[in-house]
Amino acid sequence: MDVIFAEATPSGRGGVSIIRLSGSGSRSAVEALAGSLPQPRQVYMRALRDHDDLLDHALVLWFESGHSFTGEEVAELQLHGAPVIVRRVLRFFAEQGMRPAEAGEFTRRAFLNGKMDLAEVEGLGDLLEAETEAQRRMALRLSGGELGRRSEDWRSMLIRAGALVESSVDFADEEVPEDVPDEVFRILADLHQQLTTQISGFAAAERIRAGFEVAVIGPPNAGKSSLINRIAKRDVALVSDIAGTTRDIIELRIDLKGLAVTLLDTAGLRESSDHVERMGVDRARQRAMAADLRLHLSETGECDPSLWQEGDILVRSKADLDSGRGDAISSVTGQGIDQLLEQLHLILSDRISGAGLVSHERQLLSLMDARLAISEIEGLPPELLAEAIRRAANSLDRLLGRIGAEEYLDVIFTSFCIGK
Ligand SMILES: Nc1nc2c(ncn2[C@@H]2O[C@H](COP(=O)(O)OP(=O)(O)OP(=O)(O)O)[C@@H](O)[C@H]2O)c(=O)[nH]1
Numbered sequence: 001m002d003v004i005f006a007e008a009t010p011s012g013r014g015g016v017s018i019i020r021l022s023g024s025g026s027r028s029a030v031e032a033l034a035g036s037l038p039q040p041r042q043v044y045m046r047a048l049r050d051h052d053d054l055l056d057h058a059l060v061l062w063f064e065s066g067h068s069f070t071g072e073e074v075a076e077l078q079l080h081g082a083p084v085i086v087r088r089v090l091r092f093f094a095e096q097g098m099r100p101a102e103a104g105e106f107t108r109r110a111f112l113n114g115k116m117d118l119a120e121v122e123g124l125g126d127l128l129e130a131e132t133e134a135q136r137r138m139a140l141r142l143s144g145g146e147l148g149r150r151s152e153d154w155r156s157m158l159i160r161a162g163a164l165v166e167s168s169v170d171f172a173d174e175e176v177p178e179d180v181p182d183e184v185f186r187i188l189a190d191l192h193q194q195l196t197t198q199i200s201g202f203a204a205a206e207r208i209r210a211g212f213e214v215a216v217i218g219p220p221n222a223g224k225s226s227l228i229n230r231i232a233k234r235d236v237a238l239v240s241d242i243a244g245t246t247r248d249i250i251e252l253r254i255d256l257k258g259l260a261v262t263l264l265d266t267a268g269l270r271e272s273s274d275h276v277e278r279m280g281v282d283r284a285r286q287r288a289m290a291a292d293l294r295l296h297l298s299e300t301g302e303c304d305p306s307l308w309q310e311g312d313i314l315v316r317s318k319a320d321l322d323s324g325r326g327d328a329i330s331s332v333t334g335q336g337i338d339q340l341l342e343q344l345h346l347i348l349s350d351r352i353s354g355a356g357l358v359s360h361e362r363q364l365l366s367l368m369d370a371r372l373a374i375s376e377i378e379g380l381p382p383e384l385l386a387e388a389i390r391r392a393a394n395s396l397d398r399l400l401g402r403i404g405a406e407e408y409l410d411v412i413f414t415s416f417c418i419g420k
């Protein structure tokens, strides 16, 4: 494959900028700039020269093919983090006939060269986007190959079951087919159970990965936008004493003690003759219904029953206006807001308990296919049983991208950065 190159650090001024190359010839391309690099995986301090022009003093290293992230020959330069240096070095490689990498192309090569399975690639994508501790931990497990290892165990179970079925066919007398050994059904029941555990943990895992959506709703002037601003510690939303101030949905992403949560500020719920306000209220209702949880805010402690769902939170606002109301919150004094966030965290934490490893819809579908293949197999003749086992193994191959990965690659890698 041709040599690709890219800046692996974010472009712009910084302490260090890293440029990475991959493909056979990466080392000699860097040698043309830096002089000889005898040993792989060792760091050299070198003067980089474009002909006679000194570009920078840099740290340089290279990896042999088979011993690098992409599986190809890879070289890396750590430059001083000035965009003008990076530009010149990138231009040098382009002039040598090398090609700038596309988004995610290094990782794509790692996948194509068998250095990573598709679930690891998805995990790496999650890791690069992780914002909270829970997301980081889950992404590390996935990118570290945990699902691949689990899947290998499942595969060995299928291989063992398949072999037992085969042997019962081979030795069967044509007239009197031998029974399939009980062990086959025991293995498949065990696998069925393990797949079910993973499948049941999807919803929770997916919430960790994608984050929760919590809609703040209530009548106009309840103080919804004020609450959002207080939590954000800045003016995210317009606040005024005019009922119907908020129209569009305003999103605030927060890290709630390790959980990714998007709070939605919404239009105050009321009948209105104003066309634009009505559009805002419709939108508020739709998003509120779709959210994971609704925080119903009002001065009176009432809520719109048509929007109430099990597990929602009811909160009274403007505690500072009425000293008798100890259970309410105030966005002016901050009273009760920490407790409210604590309550929210408790509710959401409860919803992620039992989270499994499988957090992408694609992975879920493969597991469901595998499970379906080995469901209701009691009493099947050996040939059909063998076929079911093959289908299940196929689905596991799909899970890791050994087959059928093409349709997913572009989708996955477009979300990656250039240089990854
Ligand atoms: N005293 C007091 N006033 C508050 C508090 N929260 C909000 N307000 C006031 O109540 C009025 C309405 O606040 P907003 O935050 O705009 O209310 P809202 O629910 O977003 O209103 P809409 O967007 O119109 O639906 C403003 O004048 C705020 O200053 C509070 O905790 N205490």
Ligand SMILES: [K+]
Binding pocket: 220, 221, 239, 240, 241, 242, 243, 244, 245, 246
């Ligand atoms: K208002």
Ligand SMILES: [Mg+2]
Binding pocket: 224, 225, 226, 237, 238, 239, 245, 246, 265, 266, 267, 268
């Ligand atoms: Mg508002």
